[in-house]
Amino acid sequence: MKQRLYRVLALAMLLGFFADAGHADDHMLAETAVQAARVVVSPAGNATEEIQGSKANIMPVTSPVIITGDPEPIVPPPAHPLRVALDWYLTPYHAALIVARERGLFEREGLEVTLTQPADPTVPPKLVAAQHVELALTSQPRLHLLVDQGLPLIRVGTLVPLPLATLIVRQEANLQSLSDIRGKTVGYVFEEPARLLLDGILEKHALSSDDVELKRIDFGLNSSLAEAEVDAVVGAQRHVTRRQLEQSGIRVVEFPLGETDLPLYDELILIANRDSLQQHGSDIRRFLDALQQATLWLINHPDDAWELIRKAEPGLDTQANADAWPDTLRYLALRPAAVQAERYHRFETYLLQQGLIESLTPANRLATDITHP
Structure with a gap:
């Protein structure tokens, strides 16, 4: 039954x-x-x-529901905001950032990246320390000095892994060699790194930064030389600044600071707040992945990359930057996340020996590869 x-x-x-x-x-x-x-x-x-x-319960029988009309669109998850403060106005050495933005690589990683240019070049690391931005660009030498001052900063990425800074001197300053720089006026952006670089390049000539007159000029490196406000500038970018000045009719002599007894260092790095690194770690890893994809593309397609950059940033579309583009490519980091810990240890040790920092900070508190657990 x-x-x-x-x-x-x-x-x-x-x-x-x-x-x-x-x-x-x-x-x-x-x-x-x-x-x-x-x-x-x-x-x-x-x-x-x-x-x-019987104990069986017969439920009401209903017909299937037929859904008509267009389905609801699938809404993607909201992008994670990531604020990045540049070290300077945009230059060709920021190429990976520009390409990643223009090719939608940040969006593909689920990021909404905002690039901001500082009104004062000394501010970006302080914004990171205060957690007003998640990332900022600076140089390795400056990172060491800022950490020694107590700022909770750590390197998480690299855009340029070799020294770029140069000492550029006006030909009218009549320097036959660097030994003639005594008493000349030298412009700078950051005083402590400027003294460090000058001491490194002048040491062989029995001179130091104390033998010149230092003048802070912020973003006015080119204009200060053009208007003869200074005899030289220290910290200018190799390949780019000299060509920009020569395009303006200013004849200069360039002394690369990388060819000194200074330990090798990373010229352009990304720094984050060490205390909040875990909170933003996932976003930063995706950001670095996008930069690596951008760098690979622009290395493989240099002409297309320059075309993309000059159209996206008309201010970079100059003959000087176009001429410097092949040299610029050779200096870009192919693996932005990778870190050479020994390089940070050597530079920290050098600064301590020179009496420029008070104590030795371990390399793993100065720099990290955030893509490795």
Whole structure:
């Protein structure tokens, strides 16, 4: 009898299921189907009583719901905001950032990246320390000095892994060699790194930064030389600044600071707040992935990359920057996340020996590869 009961229920449900979904009386049809099934299988007219007397509960049979119209669009998850303070106005050495932005690589990583240019070049690391931005650009030498001052900063990426800074001197200053720089006026952006670089390049000439007159000029490196406010500038970018000045008709001599006894260092790095690194670690890793993809593309497509950059940033579209572009490419970091910890240890040790910092900070508190656990 139970088997008969189950067959009745199955038949009733099937009849109800295949009822025309658009029929106005589909529920009545389903109920009729159940009653008809009871009568058909009842040999003595008492099947209904058996069903009613059983413990089975017959649920109402309804027709399937037909969904009409367009489906709701799938809304992507909100992008994670990431604020990045530049070290300077945009230059060709920021190429990976520009390409990643213009090719949508940040968005592909689920990031909403904002690049801001500082009104004061000394401010970006302080913004990171105060957690007003997640990342900032600076140089490795400056990072060491700022950490020694107590700022909770750590290197998380590199854009340029070799020294770029140069000492550029006006030809009218009549320097036959660097030994003639005594008493000259030298412009700088950051005083402590400027003294460090000058001491490194002047040491072989038995001179130091104390033998010149230092003048802070912030963003005015080129204009200060052009207007003869200074005889030289220290910290200018190799390949780019000299060409910009020569394009303006200013004849200069360039002394690369990388060819000194200073330990090798990373010229352009990304720094984060050490205390909040875990909180933003996932976003920073995706940011670095986007930079690596951008760098690979621009290395493989240098002409297309320059075309993209000059159109995206018309201020960079100068003959000097175009001429410097091939040299610029050779200095870009192919693996922005990778870190040479020994390089940070050597530079920290050098600063301590020179009396420029008070104590030795371990390399793992100065720099990290955030892509490795």
